[in-house]
Amino acid sequence: MIKVCVGSKNLSKIRGVEKAFKVLLGEVVVEGYPITGLLNQPIGLESIVNSARYRARKVMEVNPNCDFYVGVEAGLLEIKDLGYFDVHIACVVDKDNHEYYGFSPAFEVPRKFVEKILSGEFRELEEVVDFHYGTRGIGEKGGFISLLTKEAVVREELVYYSVIAALVPVVNKQLYA
Numbered sequence: 001m002i003k004v005c006v007g008s009k010n011l012s013k014i015r016g017v018e019k020a021f022k023v024l025l026g027e028v029v030v031e032g033y034p035i036t037g038l039l040n041q042p043i044g045l046e047s048i049v050n051s052a053r054y055r056a057r058k059v060m061e062v063n064p065n066c067d068f069y070v071g072v073e074a075g076l077l078e079i080k081d082l083g084y085f086d087v088h089i090a091c092v093v094d095k096d097n098h099e100y101y102g103f104s105p106a107f108e109v110p111r112k113f114v115e116k117i118l119s120g121e122f123r124e125l126e127e128v129v130d131f132h133y134g135t136r137g138i139g140e141k142g143g144f145i146s147l148l149t150k151e152a153v154v155r156e157e158l159v160y161y162s163v164i165a166a167l168v169p170v171v172n173k174q175l176y177a
Contacts, residue, residue: 002028005066007035007055011140013072016159017090021068024167033062040123041076043084048075049101052091060093069093072159074139076109076117076125084114086125086144088155090162094170102165104158107145
């Protein structure tokens with residue numbers, strides 16, 4: 001049985017990670033651990049990647065007895081002339097200390113939401129969304145994407161796709177050696 005440690009207690013992240021590993025690697029036990037010391041809202045590719053890596057590496061310190069360590073971070077990517085897009089990035093680290101990365105599909109975030117974060121009025125997107133919609137903890141209950149798509153897509157699926165993408169080299173070692 002494969003043991004996977006996730007650098008988060010967020011249920012959307014844990015469920016997405018578990019589903020991805022089960023689909024590609026079979027039976028798995030997934031444990032989530034709280035990780036502190038992160039930026040509130042990563043903005044920019046490097047910041048999101050570094051936050052995902054930080055989560056994976058920190059959980060490795062917390063429990064060194066796992067087969068894989070996973071950090072998933074959602075952040076905002078600015079694309080010139082288009083706006084800001086929410087993307088989930090997964091960092092998967094194996095027992096041999098190899099890092100693998102994957103990205104989820106991304107969606108545009110309303111400019112007025114981003115402005116509230118950039119101005120410092122809110123620390124992160126989840127706070128803006130909860131304030132605007134009257135939700136509480138939306139990041140663990142389907143995510144902003146669930147509200148925007150009338151639940152056609154939920155956050156767990158964005159996590160799932162980012163982890164699936166990160167596992168491509170793991171399940172195709174002969175191509176990536």
